[in-house]
Amino acid sequence: MNKVKKKVKIKDVIKYLLMLALAVVLLYFAFRDISWNDFMEGLRSCNYWWILLSMVISWLVVILRGWRWRLMMRPLSKEITRLEAYDAYNICYLANLVLPRSGEVVRCGLIANSGKASFEGVLGTVVLERIWDLICVVLVTLPLFFFGTFKDFLIEKMWNPMVESLPFKTVWLVIGIILFIVAIVLIFRIYRKKIAATRFGAKVIKVWKGLVEGVKAGFRMEHKWAFFSYTALIWIGYWAMSLFTLYAFPAAAGLNLWDALFLMVVGSLGWIVPVQGGFGAYHFIVAMTLVPVYGFTQSDGLIFATISHESQVVQMLIVGAISLITYAIYSKKYKKSVQLSENDNSI
Numbered sequence: 001m002n003k004v005k006k007k008v009k010i011k012d013v014i015k016y017l018l019m020l021a022l023a024v025v026l027l028y029f030a031f032r033d034i035s036w037n038d039f040m041e042g043l044r045s046c047n048y049w050w051i052l053l054s055m056v057i058s059w060l061v062v063i064l065r066g067w068r069w070r071l072m073m074r075p076l077s078k079e080i081t082r083l084e085a086y087d088a089y090n091i092c093y094l095a096n097l098v099l100p101r102s103g104e105v106v107r108c109g110l111i112a113n114s115g116k117a118s119f120e121g122v123l124g125t126v127v128l129e130r131i132w133d134l135i136c137v138v139l140v141t142l143p144l145f146f147f148g149t150f151k152d153f154l155i156e157k158m159w160n161p162m163v164e165s166l167p168f169k170t171v172w173l174v175i176g177i178i179l180f181i182v183a184i185v186l187i188f189r190i191y192r193k194k195i196a197a198t199r200f201g202a203k204v205i206k207v208w209k210g211l212v213e214g215v216k217a218g219f220r221m222e223h224k225w226a227f228f229s230y231t232a233l234i235w236i237g238y239w240a241m242s243l244f245t246l247y248a249f250p251a252a253a254g255l256n257l258w259d260a261l262f263l264m265v266v267g268s269l270g271w272i273v274p275v276q277g278g279f280g281a282y283h284f285i286v287a288m289t290l291v292p293v294y295g296f297t298q299s300d301g302l303i304f305a306t307i308s309h310e311s312q313v314v315q316m317l318i319v320g321a322i323s324l325i326t327y328a329i330y331s332k333k334y335k336k337s338v339q340l341s342e343n344d345n346s347i
Contacts, residue, residue: 050248094320
């Protein structure tokens with residue numbers, strides 16, 4: 001048993017170090033030709049009141065995300081509070097700064113730890129939430145394909161290289177994925193009893209049922225209009241954060257709302273790359289975009305990426321630390337109240 005635990009820990013450490021190494025490599029390539037005097041002078045020239053406003057908007061977006069997530073979880077349990085969902089989200093972002101993609105598991109575990117909903121059910125709502133986020137990314141990106149500068153960059157620098165890098169044509173790849181999913185579903189339906197008889201199979205079925213229940217719970221929301229309102233406000237908030245960061249940066253004077261939307265979409269790609277907190281990936285991708293599209297110098301591109309990224313990281317650290325404290329306080333109180341009620345019922 002101890003050997004298994006050691007292997008798991010070593011595997012996790014190796015995974016963490018590889019991701020950290022990737023972040024360092026990306027940071028190196030982003031900053032290798034930088035004039036540090038120009039870089040520091042550029043940082044000093046920024047208007048940090050706009051950055052502070054961007055951080056406040058970022059905090060409000062997390063609040064809205066927590067409230068929206070709670071709406072999706074309400075069919076699973078009406079006891080889950082807004083504060084719980086909000087704190088779980090903040091702690092999720094803290095976890096992602098340490099280990100990429102671990103935050104989603106962490107926030108599901110925090111809600112499940114209260115006993116108000118199952119881990120699998122909560123995970124199902126997260127899956128549905130991410131599907132909605134993907135739809136929103138597509139919707140906010142589509143308008144950019146109809147504007148000259150953005151259209152050329154998105155198609156020539158992002159879409160075409162992605163399609164050309166695929167080993168098969170996109171259509172055949174999509175067909176292959178669909179056929180694979182259908183085959184898996186058929187196998188489970190035909191051999192369901194035999195699979196359920198094994199320990200691993202029973203666990204897989206349990207997780208699958210929980211996921212399905214969580215997704216169904218999302219569709220059974222009582223306040224769908226509130227959900228869509230929160231979603232719209234969340235993405236308007238992201239847009240505003242990008243715009244205020246432009247206002248803070250003198251070299252970006254003259255850029256408008258569409259430019260802010262474009263940079264918001266490009267910046268989101270930097271957070272997707274599996275490195276701790278987007279470090280390196282965000283700086284590399286954003287700077288690589290600003291130079292050819294707007295004619296920024298490499299130094300100016302990295303200044304913009306740095307103030308945009310680090311301001312968000314600082315905000316995550318501050319509110320995340322507060323949420324860790326508040327979560328510890330009320331979760332302890334809740335468990336005590338549950339124990340007292342159980343003792344009263346036993347008497």
